[in-house]
Amino acid sequence: MSAKQKIAMMIVCVLLFLFVLDLVRRRKLREEYSWLWLFTSAALFILVIQYSWLEFISKLIGAVLPTTTLFIGALVFLLFLAIQFSMRLSKLTDQVKNLVQENALMKEKIEEMSRDVEPRSPVTDSV
Amino acid sequence: MERKIKRLAIIPAYNEQKNIGWITKTIRALDREIDVVIIDDGSSDDTVYQAVQAGGKVIKHSCNMGYGVALQTGYKYALERKYDYLVQLDGDGQHDPKYIEKLFKVIMHEDIDLVLGSRFMEVDQGVKVPLQEHSNGMARKWGIRLFGSLVSALLRLRITDPTSGYQALNRRVIQFFTRDFFPCDYPDADVIAMVYRAGFKIKEVPMVMANRKTGASMHSGLKPVYYVFKMFLSIFMTFLRKKPTLKERAQGPRQK
Numbered sequence: 001m002s003a004k005q006k007i008a009m010m011i012v013c014v015l016l017f018l019f020v021l022d023l024v025r026r027r028k029l030r031e032e033y034s035w036l037w038l039f040t041s042a043a044l045f046i047l048v049i050q051y052s053w054l055e056f057i058s059k060l061i062g063a064v065l066p067t068t069t070l071f072i073g074a075l076v077f078l079l080f081l082a083i084q085f086s087m088r089l090s091k092l093t094d095q096v097k098n099l100v101q102e103n104a105l106m107k108e109k110i111e112e113m114s115r116d117v118e119p120r121s122p123v124t125d126s127v
Numbered sequence: 128m129e130r131k132i133k134r135l136a137i138i139p140a141y142n143e144q145k146n147i148g149w150i151t152k153t154i155r156a157l158d159r160e161i162d163v164v165i166i167d168d169g170s171s172d173d174t175v176y177q178a179v180q181a182g183g184k185v186i187k188h189s190c191n192m193g194y195g196v197a198l199q200t201g202y203k204y205a206l207e208r209k210y211d212y213l214v215q216l217d218g219d220g221q222h223d224p225k226y227i228e229k230l231f232k233v234i235m236h237e238d239i240d241l242v243l244g245s246r247f248m249e250v251d252q253g254v255k256v257p258l259q260e261h262s263n264g265m266a267r268k269w270g271i272r273l274f275g276s277l278v279s280a281l282l283r284l285r286i287t288d289p290t291s292g293y294q295a296l297n298r299r300v301i302q303f304f305t306r307d308f309f310p311c312d313y314p315d316a317d318v319i320a321m322v323y324r325a326g327f328k329i330k331e332v333p334m335v336m337a338n339r340k341t342g343a344s345m346h347s348g349l350k351p352v353y354y355v356f357k358m359f360l361s362i363f364m365t366f367l368r369k370k371p372t373l374k375e376r377a378q379g380p381r382q383k
Contacts, residue, residue, distance in 0.1 A: 094307060096192075097311055098307075100188050100200075108186045
């Protein structure tokens with residue numbers, strides 16, 4: 001890896017790290033989602049500095065070029081992120097479902113109660 | 128003093144203004160003791176008005192959540208209001224309300240937890256019932272049969288029409304269905320598998336179902352493909368998961 005490549009990678013890592021931290025500071029990103037990003041940028045940074053580790057991992061997985069290892073690492077990371085989002089979405093769907101159901105049941109109850117209080121008022125059924 | 132047995136009919140409906148009225152009226156005319164609740168799944172047409180006019184009670188979802196969610200809202204309502212027995216039927220006119228009595232009779236007087244209305248069961252107490260020909264074509268019919276045999280084989284229980292949405296449940300199953308694991312996209316053959324595995328007793332009753340009169344079917348476009356995939360996956364998963372224990376079954380809806 002040339003010095004140019006190294007410096008470029010390090011700058012990307014540091015910027016990413018700081019950007020994620022800043023997002024957390026401004027409450028744009030919740031802490032629970034930041035760790036995966038922070039972990040990845042830190043790991044990438046270490047691998048760039050400790051080039052021998054990267055070479056070792058490359059040999060371990062049979063990659064010819066250390067840069068390939070970095071790319072694979074990035075891909076795996078994105079995959080994990082996508083799965084994390086899917087999981088979160090499933091949970092959110094479930095929560096929304098429960099809310100809509102509870103809301104619908106409560107609306108019905110309130111309508112029923114107001115019907116009992118004012119028996120002569122017409123039932124409002126506007127959609 | 129023994130309290131009166133409460134019975135409920137739930138009809139999930141999404142844009143069914145043409146059908147919901149006569150279905151509700153028919154049930155009301157059949158037996159005034161049966162309460163009718165229509166779960167409006169965010170319809171954009173006159174479904175709510177028609178349902179109220181016909182004398183039904185309407186529970187309104189604020190947005191369209193899907194058939195399964197609407198069903199579960201009905202179960203939650205039934206549980207909250209302490210209904211003893213519940214019949215569910217579709218709001219598209221496929222399910223003739225006249226069979227409600229038959230379903231209630233079985234669920235109330237036999238030792239059964241869940242009763243299914245089957246299109247493919249031929250013999251009803253020795254009388255041959257004409258088999259239903261579906262205009263949707265062979266593919267669908269064979270699809271339903273395939274799931275039937277799959278579930279039958281896995282459960283060692285003969286089920287001819289596991290995709291039937293015309294069902295009657297008792298209080299224990301209602302409670303079971305209000306839990307979070309109730310599959311809300313297409314509750315179907317996998318639900319039957321789940322219910323059976325949880326130790327409930329299931330029985331089928333033959334009935335004739337009409338083809339839908341108006342409105343669009345749930346199963347159109349690419350959906351059948353996804354549907355088949357989902358059924359296989361979720362039936363398979365039902366068998367991989369741990370059996371719900373008796374204690375779990377006895378608990379009410381999980382509070383998170």
